[in-house]
Amino acid sequence: MRAELQNKNVILYRRVSTTDQKLNGNSLSTQNNNLRDFARNNGMNVVREYMEDFSAKNFNRPEFRKLEGYVKKNEGKVDYILITNWDRFSRNIGDGLNVIYSMKALGVEINCTESWIDYNDPSHVLILSVYLAGPEVENNIKSQKVKVNMRQGLKEGRWNRSQPIGYIKGRDPSNPNRPLMQIDPIKGPLVAELFREFSSGVYSQSELLKMPKYKSLKLSKSNLSRFLKNVLYAGKIRVPAHKEEQEVLVDALHEPLINYETFQMVQYQLEQRSRIRCKPSKFNKELPLRGHLDCPKCGGNLTGSRSTGKSGKRYYYYHCNTKNGCNVRFKVKDVHDAFDSLMKDLSPPAEVLELFRLIMEDHYQDAEKTKYATIKSVQNKINSLEERKGKLLDKLLDNVVSNQVYSEKTAILDNEITELRIQLEGLGDYQNDLEEYVEFGTFLLENIYELYRRADVKTKQKVLSSILEEKLTFMGKKYRTPKFKEAFSYIYLNISKLEKKSIKKGDPLSKVSSNVARRGIEPLLPG
Numbered sequence: 001m002r003a004e005l006q007n008k009n010v011i012l013y014r015r016v017s018t019t020d021q022k023l024n025g026n027s028l029s030t031q032n033n034n035l036r037d038f039a040r041n042n043g044m045n046v047v048r049e050y051m052e053d054f055s056a057k058n059f060n061r062p063e064f065r066k067l068e069g070y071v072k073k074n075e076g077k078v079d080y081i082l083i084t085n086w087d088r089f090s091r092n093i094g095d096g097l098n099v100i101y102s103m104k105a106l107g108v109e110i111n112c113t114e115s116w117i118d119y120n121d122p123s124h125v126l127i128l129s130v131y132l133a134g135p136e137v138e139n140n141i142k143s144q145k146v147k148v149n150m151r152q153g154l155k156e157g158r159w160n161r162s163q164p165i166g167y168i169k170g171r172d173p174s175n176p177n178r179p180l181m182q183i184d185p186i187k188g189p190l191v192a193e194l195f196r197e198f199s200s201g202v203y204s205q206s207e208l209l210k211m212p213k214y215k216s217l218k219l220s221k222s223n224l225s226r227f228l229k230n231v232l233y234a235g236k237i238r239v240p241a242h243k244e245e246q247e248v249l250v251d252a253l254h255e256p257l258i259n260y261e262t263f264q265m266v267q268y269q270l271e272q273r274s275r276i277r278c279k280p281s282k283f284n285k286e287l288p289l290r291g292h293l294d295c296p297k298c299g300g301n302l303t304g305s306r307s308t309g310k311s312g313k314r315y316y317y318y319h320c321n322t323k324n325g326c327n328v329r330f331k332v333k334d335v336h337d338a339f340d341s342l343m344k345d346l347s348p349p350a351e352v353l354e355l356f357r358l359i360m361e362d363h364y365q366d367a368e369k370t371k372y373a374t375i376k377s378v379q380n381k382i383n384s385l386e387e388r389k390g391k392l393l394d395k396l397l398d399n400v401v402s403n404q405v406y407s408e409k410t411a412i413l414d415n416e417i418t419e420l421r422i423q424l425e426g427l428g429d430y431q432n433d434l435e436e437y438v439e440f441g442t443f444l445l446e447n448i449y450e451l452y453r454r455a456d457v458k459t460k461q462k463v464l465s466s467i468l469e470e471k472l473t474f475m476g477k478k479y480r481t482p483k484f485k486e487a488f489s490y491i492y493l494n495i496s497k498l499e500k501k502s503i504k505k506g507d508p509l510s511k512v513s514s515n516v517a518r519r520g521i522e523p524l525l526p527g
Contacts, residue, residue: 006043008079012036013067014051015088028053031084038082038113047078056091056135059099071108081110087135096132154239157253164232165217166191166257181254186377190217191233192257198228199265201272201465215423216374228270234263286316288460289335294471295320296480297328301471304332318474330474338478343449357442378424385417 014031028051039046048070052063059065071078081103083089089110090096100110104119111117115131117124153160163169163181170182194214197203205224208214219227231238231249235256241247284290287304295302302318309315318335320326348356389410396406452463466485473480 002042008044009047010044010080012049034084078108083112086131091135091139093132093136195258199262228266233257234260283457285457288457292464295328296473298326382420385413389413
């Protein structure tokens with residue numbers, strides 16, 4: 001028994017982490033027994049006890065904050081704060097010493113039953129520093145090892161951080177003892193579809209966010225760009241630079257949701273749209289072809305502008321950059337009349353329209369599998385919430401919960417159910433939508449010129465981006481033979497090749513439909 005401790009008022013503080021309990025046996029009950037035995041054997045009066053499961057990296061711990069508050073309110077009534085080991089108190093030497101001396105200023109001594117400090121000994125500062133530095137050094141070593149191991153895992157192609165949207169936790173089939181994220185069966189296909197649709201250049205980020213089918217991904221304006229720049233979806237892992245090692249891109253072990261080519265197309269679209277945002281004047285209803293014309297003389301880009309005649313009448317022209325010494329200039333009417341003639345020629349024959357109709361049906365049914373799965377998932381969530389409401393009502397009737405708790409919890413559940421029902425309603429009835437979808441798509445394909453002629457300038461830009469592989473070259477009276485995107489070429493320029501592809505009896509339509517676009521003019525095809 002320590003005579004100086006007899007009849008002293010003491011607070012017992014114990015802290016633990018899950019790892020401590022598993023590896024070291026430092027359970028709260030073990031500490032509790034040790035502290036109480038020490039206090040009883042030394043005749044101390046236990047005035048308060050605090051225990052918590054919280055990190056010791058700093059003192060932002062709920063129970064310790066309560067302990068500090070009690071000491072300050074009862075200044076002069078507490079003599080000691082007891083702990084079993086210094087690593088239970090702090091794993092940061094600087095913070096630990098600050099708290100020890102702030103408590104000492106209040107007349108309270110913090111001490112350890114297993115490694116007692118004599119504060120009257122001048123060398124106590126050195127001894128105390130050693131005790132507090134040990135846990136901090138141990139933490140730093142562990143942290144360094146974790147970082148090295150995680151970096152090595154990234155180099156090996158194993159993603160060891162939180163899973164991005166579209167993936168869930170899983171195990172490596174070749175080594176079940178090692179984690180390897182797997183594709184989320186519900187959200188994974190949606191993520192892949194979103195990437196493909198954006199890569200087509202038809203939809204903007206804002207338009208994708210408004211689509212009901214993507215609501216379950218819970219994307220926002222602020223995080224969609226980061227989402228689209230995440231190379232993990234293409235089966236790659238970016239290992240950041242470290243010390244003398246440069247940043248590298250390695251092949252991942254997890255299954256990709258999209259191919260790398262699609263990912264690169266997405267990055268291209270992001271870059272292009274970023275440039276467009278810096279030039280809002282590009283969307284001028286009088287100059288819809290601006291950005292899609294190049295100069296027949298120097299090969300540069302044709303821009304457009306307005307000039308005012310002597311009478312005050314305004315005239316519009318497409319022209320090259322005079323700063324580069326090129327004086328090519330065309331009247332808007334000549335350029336637009338020639339383009340109208342070009343668009344009128346894009347009228348597919350009946351047999352191609354019929355084949356296109358069949359392809360759309362085939363692709364629609366394939367694409368809607370993801371939506372059917374989403375509907376099923378949302379409905380299951382609604383059923384689960386309804387079941388929870390039922391159980392909550394049973395608890396109310398059995399007097400397990402109060403009316404207030406029942407009302408609060410029910411209101412939360414009702415809000416969640418309402419949001420899910422709105423989401424479900426937005427997904428629509430796809431069986432009934434199929435015929436309307438196909439009819440609308442074939443109508444647009446058959447009447448693409450009318451679509452372009454009647455559309456606003458923004459939609460005209462989308463049409464042009466959807467069908468043109470390269471910019472148009474106007475030769476003064478007509479256009480040089482344009483180069484369409486591959487999908488459009490198959491329909492309009494390679495009809496004879498398409499017709500030569502025989503459809504063997506019993507073959508799946510997808511073997512032929514793979515030769516036609518899976519994405520194109522909004523909103524003909526799913527991405």
